[in-house]
Amino acid sequence: MKPIQVGLLGAGVVGTGTFVVLQRNQEEIRRRAGREIRISHIADLDTERASALAAGAAEVTADARSVIARPEIDVVVELIGGTGVARSLVLEAIAAGKHVVTANKALLAIHGTEIFAAAREKGVVVAFEAAVAGGIPIIKALREGLTANRIEWIAGIINGTTNFILSEMRARGIDFAQALAEAQRLGYAEADPSFDIEGIDAAHKATLVSAIAFGVPVQFAKAYVEGITQLQSADIAYAEQLGYRIKLLAITKRRDAIEGRSAGAIELRVHPTLVPAKRLIANVEGAMNAVLVQGDAVGTTLYYGKGAGAEPTASAVIADLVDLARLATADPDHRVPHLAFQPAAMQDLSVLPIDEVVTSFYLRLQVADVAGVLARLTGILAEHGISIDAMLQRPAEIGAHEGAARTDVIILTHDTVEGRMTKAMAAMQALPTVLARIVRIRKEDLG
């Protein structure tokens, strides 16, 4: 059978990995796909780097459009990243009737609706296994492996940089800035790490996961996003004492029968989260990724592996190419739908504002060590209908040297609506005996 011809846009880390793995495992991949998958053209502004990679096996150009325009190209692999030129090129490739494989979560989380609509119109595939959790085939699991299920919730560690930083903070007792510097030194964090540490990258991925889990449009703008930059090592230590680990979780959850929302709604949020230490996902360390999926029939399943890096990401890009090669003759109406659900069956479930999300909470309050403080705090919580699960009192490590008699009070609550907690926190914060900004971290049981 004639080879699948691929035009590669972007010969950076993942582009290089894709080219290298396709060459190295050429025979193994052909045995599976039934035909050769050949990168015949590479476009990269750095033509010198691309030429060194191609080593004569592919034509190299700085002009991505010329690759898209070539009639012999079946699939365009977009590994440029970002939402500018990548968007134009992907739309151009679709318009030219090419299938597209991309690792670009930002692009799809923000412009997915436009891109998938264009792809449907032209009857081409836009595949994106590499956009979430690197080499872990989580998109395939959700879109094909768990189709029998009503998905209830998904919680994932889907940003390796932040998981590395949190693992270091816990294991070595260092603070965020030190751990970030270490991550940068080891290449786990970029020079400008804001997309990772602010939670934006995880939210892009969560947006895609949410869409294919529930059959809703991608809606990144409605995601609640909170990164790890404010996280203090004291809270990691207290969480540990209480039997929890703190992870940056991306969570999307189905919420049915909420008052005034007959069709139900979904949650879509990224934030530091206390997780019981005994859960497998709490023990995912370093730059690894893991995704927990709760389905009504299958129960809990977990998917674990490397979420980034040249070859793990290439693994996912190539899996998409093999799918295309194997199913080349399936007519567009009989393919796996881009977003798991048939286009006509998408629902426009609203995303709950964070104030309406229900979770339990970890609070740390630095209070004056005087009589009656605890009574006031628990009183305020009770007034707001928030019940307490556990409490811990410790001499404050932070600020203790300033001479004041201070105590850290840690409170774990039961489930409550976040808006209510926000009000209770405001009331507690106003107490003269509360001496510092209250720390609040959400907590999920994941049971």
Place this chain on the structure above:
Amino acid sequence: MKPIQVGLLGAGVVGTGTFVVLQRNQEEIRRRAGREIRISHIADLDTERASALAAGAAEVTADARSVIARPEIDVVVELIGGTGVARSLVLEAIAAGKHVVTANKALLAIHGTEIFAAAREKGVVVAFEAAVAGGIPIIKALREGLTANRIEWIAGIINGTTNFILSEMRARGIDFAQALAEAQRLGYAEADPSFDIEGIDAAHKATLVSAIAFGVPVQFAKAYVEGITQLQSADIAYAEQLGYRIKLLAITKRRDAIEGRSAGAIELRVHPTLVPAKRLIANVEGAMNAVLVQGDAVGTTLYYGKGAGAEPTASAVIADLVDLARLATADPDHRVPHLAFQPAAMQDLSVLPIDEVVTSFYLRLQVADVAGVLARLTGILAEHGISIDAMLQRPAEIGAHEGAARTDVIILTHDTVEGRMTKAMAAMQALPTVLARIVRIRKEDLG
């Protein structure tokens, strides 16, 4: 679009689960598949039970052949189990041009070559996601998600009964017989548990996993199979002290460039295995399943979930049905191959006899507490070229009450060929100071 019509053979636990989940999630599944998936006929010898299940929504008969023969049936779901009548019915369904979905690992591990050949000839699909690890989409991950990779090895906990028993033995310090009785009481083990506890069920599944990982024929007869019936709680406790857990692992591994085997060979084995306690898979407890896959590009990935039960298994059966519904128009040459690799690209790699397998070992020797014993033991290991990784000496718990001065010596070795270890063990066993049968358990680092 017209519904996919399914004939269900077998209305036992999994058959019931499949019918129930298809009904309950009908709308969600239709949104994904693009058409209804309808069980229109059920065959079960117990027609009363089947009729109660169908509740008028499907025709019920005791005659499976009549269901297969119906022209309106697109897919036959075989959930009878066993290798007798199930084999005839599956072959008949294929001959009648029906696609087949089955959860029957024994059937495919033993008769897979015949069945897949017949299916290819008729251009129909035989799908078997439910045959391995219940609801975890591990077949899909291997066959489609990791196609870029040269798979290096797979190690899985793929029998929930034995993992439950081992978890109980460790957590409660009870012996095998007690834990088995507990498993039976709770419904985790059958009245005749031999298929599970002897490792046969795990070996059936490992055979299928091995075939799709390496592109080799199913060859259950060549698998090395050792169950957990001989496992003593003393060894679980010693393993724990040394930082290991004992799990019944199903392992298949690629072994290249072995002398005299230019094409390489594979390992295919099921046995109790020491695993470092810090590995995620070592912490998979109770009846849960988990599969570790090592690929050259993706690195290590892990898949975790419920490996059995009505609805988890139904989840996998229905996922196969959705695949069939979605890809109904793909011509037979452009489908995902049954065994991951194109039929013409299968390799007939030989399965290594257990004597040629390389692992490290845990040994427990009950020895007379006299001078020079350790020197003799370590001397014998050295003579056989086996090097020691760690050693532990403890007053023997077993037999101590008999009055003799006995000591348990536990030895962890580095990697060695098993045949060599067998010879060294024979030499040690012949020593008059070795007072009981030497316990040997294989050990895998899984790093």
